[in-house]
Amino acid sequence: MFDLLTQDHPLPRIAVFGVGGCGCNTINQLAASPLSDNVQLVAVNTDAQSLAASQCNTRLQIGLETTKGLGAGAKPEKGHEAAQESAAQLKELITFADIIFITGGMGGGTGTGAIPFIASIATELNKPLVAVVTTPFSFEGHQRNRLANNGVEQLMQQANAVIVLPNDKLIETLEKKISLLNAFFESNRILQDVLLGLTTTISQSGLINIDLNDFIAVVSHQGRAAMGVAKQEKGEDLQVTINNALKNPLLEEVDLTHAKGAIVSVMATEDIELSQYNSIGASIQQQLDPSALVIIGLTIVPELECELELMIIATGIQAPSAHNAILADATTIPPKKDRFNSLELVNVSDLLKAKSRDGRNDPSYETELDIPTYTRQNNLAKGL
Ligand SMILES: Nc1nc2c(ncn2[C@@H]2O[C@H](COP(=O)(O)OP(=O)(O)OP(=O)(O)O)[C@@H](O)[C@H]2O)c(=O)[nH]1
Ligand SMILES: [Mg+2]
Numbered sequence: 001m002f003d004l005l006t007q008d009h010p011l012p013r014i015a016v017f018g019v020g021g022c023g024c025n026t027i028n029q030l031a032a033s034p035l036s037d038n039v040q041l042v043a044v045n046t047d048a049q050s051l052a053a054s055q056c057n058t059r060l061q062i063g064l065e066t067t068k069g070l071g072a073g074a075k076p077e078k079g080h081e082a083a084q085e086s087a088a089q090l091k092e093l094i095t096f097a098d099i100i101f102i103t104g105g106m107g108g109g110t111g112t113g114a115i116p117f118i119a120s121i122a123t124e125l126n127k128p129l130v131a132v133v134t135t136p137f138s139f140e141g142h143q144r145n146r147l148a149n150n151g152v153e154q155l156m157q158q159a160n161a162v163i164v165l166p167n168d169k170l171i172e173t174l175e176k177k178i179s180l181l182n183a184f185f186e187s188n189r190i191l192q193d194v195l196l197g198l199t200t201t202i203s204q205s206g207l208i209n210i211d212l213n214d215f216i217a218v219v220s221h222q223g224r225a226a227m228g229v230a231k232q233e234k235g236e237d238l239q240v241t242i243n244n245a246l247k248n249p250l251l252e253e254v255d256l257t258h259a260k261g262a263i264v265s266v267m268a269t270e271d272i273e274l275s276q277y278n279s280i281g282a283s284i285q286q287q288l289d290p291s292a293l294v295i296i297g298l299t300i301v302p303e304l305e306c307e308l309e310l311m312i313i314a315t316g317i318q319a320p321s322a323h324n325a326i327l328a329d330a331t332t333i334p335p336k337k338d339r340f341n342s343l344e345l346v347n348v349s350d351l352l353k354a355k356s357r358d359g360r361n362d363p364s365y366e367t368e369l370d371i372p373t374y375t376r377q378n379n380l381a382k383g384l
Contacts (some may be wrong), residue, residue, distance in 0.1 A: 001353065009035070009203075011262055012036060012098035012099055012100065012202055012211075012212045012215075013040065013070065013096060013098045013099075014038070014039045014040070014097060014098070014099045014100075014102040014199050014202065015039075015040045015042055015093060015094065015097035015099070015100050015101070015103045016030065016041050016042065016091040016195055016199070017042045017044055017045050017093075017100065017101065017103070017118060017228075018030075018038065018041070018044065018056075018104065018107075018111060019044045019045075019102060019103070019104035019105050019111050019115050019118065020044075020045060020046075020072075020079070020104045020105060020108055020110035020111030020114065020115075020280050020302050021045070021047065021050055021105065021108065021110070021111070021114075022103075022104050022105025022108075022111060022134055022184075022188075023045075023102075023103050023104030023105065023111055023115075024043045024044075024045055024050055024051070024054050024056075025042065025152060025184065025188055026103050026104075026188045026191045026195075027041050027043050027054070027056055028043070028053075028054055028055050028056070029185075029188050029189065029192050029241070030192050030195060030196065031054075031055040031056050031190075031241065033192065035196070035199060037201065039199045040057075040058060040096075040097065041056045041057070041058065042056065042058045042059075042060060042093055043056040043058070043059045043060070044059075044062055044090075044111070044114065045059075045060075045061065045062070045069065045071075045110060046061070046062055046063050046066070046067040046069070046070070046072045046078070046079065046082045046110045046114075047069065047071040047110065047283070047297075048069075048070075048330075048370065049339060050071030052121050053284075054363065058093070058139070060089055060090070060093070061084045061086075061117065062082045062085065062086035062110075062114060063078070063079075063081060063082020063083065063086060064067075064084050064085070064086075064374055065085055066078060066081045066082045066085050067082050070115060071109065071110060072108065072109025072114075073109055074107075074109045074147070075109040075113070075146070076106050076108075076109055076147055076150070076151060077113060078109050078110075078111035078113060079093075079108075079109040079110040079112055079114045080113035080114060080116070080117050081111025081113070081116060082110065082113070082114060083113065083114035083117040084117060085323070087117075087121065089292065090118055090121055091121055091125070091192075092234075092335070094118075094121050095125060095128065096123055096125060096130075098125070098127070099128050099129075099130075099202065099212065099215065099230065100122045100127050100128070100129045100369035101129075101130050101131075101132065101133045101195055101198070101199075101262075102115055102118055102119060102122075102129065102130075102131045102132070102133075103131070103133065103155060103191055103195070104133055104134075105133065105134045105136070106134065106136070106147070106148035106149075106151040106152055106155075107135065107136035107140065107144040107145065107147050107148035107151070107168075108133075108144075108147075108290045109329070111133070111151070112147050112148065112150070112151035113151075114153065115131065115133065115155055116151065116154035116155045116157070116158050116159075117156040118156045119131060119155055119158035119159040121158070122158075122159075123158055126217045127213050128212075128215060128219050129158075129159050129219070129341045130159075130161045130198075130219055130225065130313070131155055131159045131161065131162045131163065132163040132165065132191055132195070132227075133155065133162070133163070133164055134164075134165045134166070134167050134187060135148045135149070135153070135164060135165075135166045135167060135221035135252075136148050136167055137166075137167045137168055137170075137171065138168055140310065152164060152278060156223075156224075158222075159221040159316045160219055160220050160221060160222055161221070161223075161225040161313070162223075162224055162225060162240070163188060163224070163225045163226065163313075163344065164224065164225050164252045165190065165191065166252050167183075167184075167187060168344075168353060169252070170183045170186060170187055171274070174186055174286065179276075187372075189359070190229075190248070193229045193311070196239040197229055197265055197309075197311035198263075198265070198311070198313070200265075200299075202215060202363065204381045210263060210265065210295055210296075210297035214263070214295045214297075216262065216297070217261070217293060218261040218263045218313070218315050219261075219263075219291060219313075219315055220318065221260040221261045221316025223260070223315065223316045223317050224252070224254050224317040224318075225313055225314060225315045225316075226248075226252070226254045226256065226259070226312075226313070226314045227248070227311070227312065227313045227314075228244070228246055228247070228248035228292040228310075228311070228312050229245060229248070229309070229310065229311045229312075230242070230244035230245035230309075230310050230379050231306045231307075231308075231309050231331075231376070232291055232306060232307040232309075232310070233306050233307060234306065234307050235305065235307075238274070238276055238279060238280070238307075239279075241278060241308070242283050242284065242309060242310065245310045245311070246284070246287060246314075247290070247313045249276045253313075254271045254317045256287055256288055256317065256318050257287065257288065257289065257312055258288075258289055258316075258318050259288040259289055259292055259314035259315060259316055259317045260288075260289055260291070260292050260293070260315060260316025260317075261292055261293045261294070261295075261314070261315045261316050262288060262292060262293075262295070262312055262313065262314045262315065263295050263297070263312070263313045264280065264284055264294065264295065264296040264297070264310065264311070264312050264314075265297050265299070265310070265311040265312075266280060266295075266296060266297065266298045266299070266308055266309070266310055267298075267299045267301050267304060267308060268298065268299075268300065268301070268303050268304065268307070268309075269300065269301065269302055269307075269308075270300050270302060270360075272298070272300075272308060276308070277296070277298060280296065280310065281294060281296050281383075284296075284312065287303065288314060289316075292316075300375070319343065324381050361377050
């Protein structure tokens with residue numbers, strides 16, 4: 001006879017909140033990926049039209065009274081008020097989860113105002129939380145950048161682990177001719193990779209598990225966090241893969257040597273050698289603060305096509321205070337005309353307007369990317 005092995009510890013429940021236009025775009029992309037049953041995607045927006053187009057099972061329209069379903073009009077105080085109005089529903093969703101991820105774009109009204117508020121509920125309920133936010137392109141203007149920096153500062157006071165993905169980095173690293181929508185898509189793909197990597201690692205029972213307590217130990221370090229993913233193709237050098245994961249060019253430049261913790265998720269075929277596993281740990285440990293707590297999980301995926309896949313989240317990185325960051329931005333970002341050839345500049349609202357016109361013939365467009373409410377409203381006002 002044999003005994004059935006039952007799972008003593010049920011899988012941690014993970015809630016991923018996508019807040020505002022950018023957050024809902026990311027969540028929509030994530031909804032198309034294979035996710036395990038313990039992951040709940042929650043689309044949160046003040047904008048009823050964007051929510052209606054979302055593919056998420058759980059959708060929460062916040063601030064019905066405050067914004068009347070029309071978005072927060074690039075006013076973070078409105079986004080904050082909207083989240084406050086819907087605090088009870090947000091609390092209920094957060095209570096149900098063991099780990100919270102929040103993602104969205106800083107610089108508009110909904111994400112900038114609501115994300116720090118949602119983070120504060122998670123903190124109040126003592127839930128481990130990782131926030132992954134974007135900051136605007138500099139060509140979106142100083143006002144948006146200022147709002148975004150304030151939003152990040154507020155968020156840092158509420159969340160332990162805050163990962164910042166500047167949209168400007170997209171321009172530096174992606175092909176110059178890439179369309180804005182594809183650039184957004186690429187940036188969302190990075191968010192998607194990491195969220196997917198993390199949820200999979202925590203949900204799967206790997207050979208060497210990262211469990212909820214490990215996760216809490218690493219994300220409870222205060223400060224900026226950084227993330228990276230990389231694949232080692234067959235025959236490629238492992239060290240190059242590790243460096244690629246540590247130096248993901250789409251991330252904000254942070255000094256990893258001060259990181260106080262890291263979660264490393266390795267997916268490999270059963271051919272992985274002990275020496276490879278050891279050198280991943282040693283090499284990452286070497287690049288962080290000497291006292292850093294590094295937790296490595298290993299999941300064997302027999303059908304993996306490459307040699308291995310790495311996902312790293314480093315936490316507790318001391319960033320300059322957001323106040324300094326704002327000053328640094330104002331003084332170090334040269335005027336637009338000095339930075340880019342004007343032919344390469346895209347006017348975000350013209351481009352989105354043009355796309356929204358094209359989109360009428362392309363039903364997939366509206367559901368894939370949210371057009372910021374203010375652009376849509378302008379379009380309506382101008383009869384476009
Ligand atoms: N990477 C990426 N960034 C985006 C995307 N959509 C918007 N953004 C960025 O996020 C910032 C905030 O835009 P939204 O998310 O549309 O704003 P919101 O939170 O919905 O705020 P309101 O519409 O004003 O209520 C923008 O300034 C862009 O820089 C996206 O799909 N991907
Ligand atoms: Mg919006």
